[in-house]
Amino acid sequence: MDDYVITVLSNIGMISFIALSAYLLLLTGEISFGQQAYFGLSAYAAGAATAMFQLPIWAGILVGACVAGIIAMVVGALTLQLSGLYFSVATLAFAEMARLILLIVEIQVEVDGEMVGPEGANGFHGIRWMFERDISLTEFMLLIYGLLALTVIFLLLVERSRLGSVLRMLGSDDLLAEMQGLNTVRYRILAVGAAGVIAGVGGALYAHFTTYVEPQFFNVMLGVHALAYGLIGGLGTAFGPLIGVAIDVGFLEAIRFIQGYRMIVFGGLVAILLIFMPRGILDEERVHRLKAVFSRRNHARA
Amino acid sequence: MLALRKVEKRFGALAALDRIDLEVAAGEVLGLIGPNGSGKTTLLNTVTGVYPPSGGRISFQGADITGWRGHRIARLGIARTFQNIRLFPTMTVFQNVWASQHSRVSGGLLGLLRSSPSRRCGDTGRVDEILELFGLLKDREVLAKNLPLPARRRLEVARALTTDPPLVFLDEPAGGMTPAETADMARLIHEVVAPNRTCVVIEHKMALITGVCTRICVLDFGRKIAEGLPGDVLADAKVREAYLGRDDAPDA
Numbered sequence: 001m002d003d004y005v006i007t008v009l010s011n012i013g014m015i016s017f018i019a020l021s022a023y024l025l026l027l028t029g030e031i032s033f034g035q036q037a038y039f040g041l042s043a044y045a046a047g048a049a050t051a052m053f054q055l056p057i058w059a060g061i062l063v064g065a066c067v068a069g070i071i072a073m074v075v076g077a078l079t080l081q082l083s084g085l086y087f088s089v090a091t092l093a094f095a096e097m098a099r100l101i102l103l104i105v106e107i108q109v110e111v112d113g114e115m116v117g118p119e120g121a122n123g124f125h126g127i128r129w130m131f132e133r134d135i136s137l138t139e140f141m142l143l144i145y146g147l148l149a150l151t152v153i154f155l156l157l158v159e160r161s162r163l164g165s166v167l168r169m170l171g172s173d174d175l176l177a178e179m180q181g182l183n184t185v186r187y188r189i190l191a192v193g194a195a196g197v198i199a200g201v202g203g204a205l206y207a208h209f210t211t212y213v214e215p216q217f218f219n220v221m222l223g224v225h226a227l228a229y230g231l232i233g234g235l236g237t238a239f240g241p242l243i244g245v246a247i248d249v250g251f252l253e254a255i256r257f258i259q260g261y262r263m264i265v266f267g268g269l270v271a272i273l274l275i276f277m278p279r280g281i282l283d284e285e286r287v288h289r290l291k292a293v294f295s296r297r298n299h300a301r302a
Numbered sequence: 303m304l305a306l307r308k309v310e311k312r313f314g315a316l317a318a319l320d321r322i323d324l325e326v327a328a329g330e331v332l333g334l335i336g337p338n339g340s341g342k343t344t345l346l347n348t349v350t351g352v353y354p355p356s357g358g359r360i361s362f363q364g365a366d367i368t369g370w371r372g373h374r375i376a377r378l379g380i381a382r383t384f385q386n387i388r389l390f391p392t393m394t395v396f397q398n399v400w401a402s403q404h405s406r407v408s409g410g411l412l413g414l415l416r417s418s419p420s421r422r423c424g425d426t427g428r429v430d431e432i433l434e435l436f437g438l439l440k441d442r443e444v445l446a447k448n449l450p451l452p453a454r455r456r457l458e459v460a461r462a463l464t465t466d467p468p469l470v471f472l473d474e475p476a477g478g479m480t481p482a483e484t485a486d487m488a489r490l491i492h493e494v495v496a497p498n499r500t501c502v503v504i505e506h507k508m509a510l511i512t513g514v515c516t517r518i519c520v521l522d523f524g525r526k527i528a529e530g531l532p533g534d535v536l537a538d539a540k541v542r543e544a545y546l547g548r549d550d551a552p553d554a
Contacts, residue, residue: 165393165397166401172390173390175372175388176384178376181373
């Protein structure tokens with residue numbers, strides 16, 4: 001594989017984390033326009049851990065994911081009383097606030113005679129873990145997909161579990177869920193925390209893949225895309241948002257002649273799907289039918 | 303079993319419930335009737351913790367539950383249905399009933415992740431038993447939104463019973479049903495819901511109220527205007543005026 005293909009595949013993998021993050025919240029019925037904040041905050045935190053404090057990459061990813069998860073839970077607790085549009089607006093406002101803070105943060109330390117660290121609007125350069133350890137693009141791509149596979153397996157297990165149906169109950173009708181004896185507040189905080197962690201893992205990987213991060217990358221369009229991926233691919237299974245990312249970053253990126261028109265095609269696609277398949281290609285009903293087909297086939301075989 | 307003392311609920315200047323005193327005795331089937339907007343559903347919402355009362359106290363089995371959040375009240379053993387039918391539309395019939403057992407299965411976060419609907423978790427046998435009683439077992443794997451209305455009403459009642467709550471509120475269980483379907487619902491309430499538990503039924507259909515209730519309470523403009531045995535209450539002049547209209551022959 002040439003470097004271009006590896007880069008595209010790696011991008012698909014890293015963006016998938018934020019798509020899964022937004023998807024998890026869509027399951028619980030919340031539309032967040034702010035998941036890019038956790039991606040970005042984690043990218044900074046993870047970059048700081050490896051570049052400024054010389055920690056190994058796993059520690060960097062852990063630090064990033066924890067920072068994102070904790071901040072997400074705090075923001076979640078503060079915005080809990082809000083629902084629908086108000087929640088969406090609050091998440092957007094928080095994300096923009098986080099981005100603007102990153103634009104002015106300047107904390108640099110000297111490492112091997114060079115100043116490293118966030119440098120305000122210039123971004124955070126010199127996250128060179130990959131080069132210092134002589135890690136190839138292919139190896140890093142395998143790391144991305146390994147962690148992505150773990151995340152997807154985790155989400156699939158959650159979907160099969162009682163927690164999965166609890167989250168879908170929240171998303172479907174949270175008053176009804178409360179009336180069934182579920183502490184909806186606690187599960188909502190759990191969900192926003194988990195979504196923060198997932199976005200955080202993606203952000204930590206992104207910082208090390210690109211070797212530098214700048215606040216501009218974590219603007220609201222990243223969050224809007226993250227939402228759109230779930231809505232395109234479908235909200236019936238964790239594979240839905242991955243399909244969404246693959247369609248946008250993979251397919252549309254690959255078709256060179258629509259280069260300048262990519263956002264027009266993408267926007268049109270989202271609009272058409274929202275009209276004809278409001279819960280995406282793999283929505284709950286299609287997933288239910290697919291499962292029925294598979295279980296019938298298994299029964300026939302047995 | 304359930305006691306309301308001077309319970310008030312105000313929405314702005316409107317007193318939806320005006321100092322209601324109400325006792326529900328263990329084992330009875332209380333019919334809660336009154337014209338539209340008289341506060342029946344508001345009373346149910348206040349008791350089940352959808353919103354807290356603006357004043358007064360509510361106690362259930364000796365515990366003061368005033369102002370508790372809904373999930374705690376549900377766990378204590380008050381189940382309910384909804385006037386406008388609330389189901390999880392994209393879950394199957396089985397999952398809808400099974401889901402109400404969530405609060406009963408403990409085990410913390412790990413327990414939540416380990417157990418799944420396809421494996422043994424919660425009392426799946428009990429779920430099937432209940433579905434059978436309500437004639438829903440054949441639709442076990444159907445998505446709730448694809449059921450016809452009478453079956454959706456039955457599913458709501460079935461769901462309310464899965465955790466064996468001591469007190470069940472049914473909010474218009476025969477709403478939108480034909481006379482034959484209403485008779486079937488009355489039979490289910492009489493044979494399945496009422497035995498071994500206390501039940502409060504909100505309903506407009508007199509056939510159902512007189513068929514299943516042992517006592518009736520009448521609300522009008524947020525106030526309790528009458529209470530007693532079905533025959534006596536329905537003969538009361540004040541009730542006939544409020545509920546059936548002045549000088550109108552009762553037609554139901």
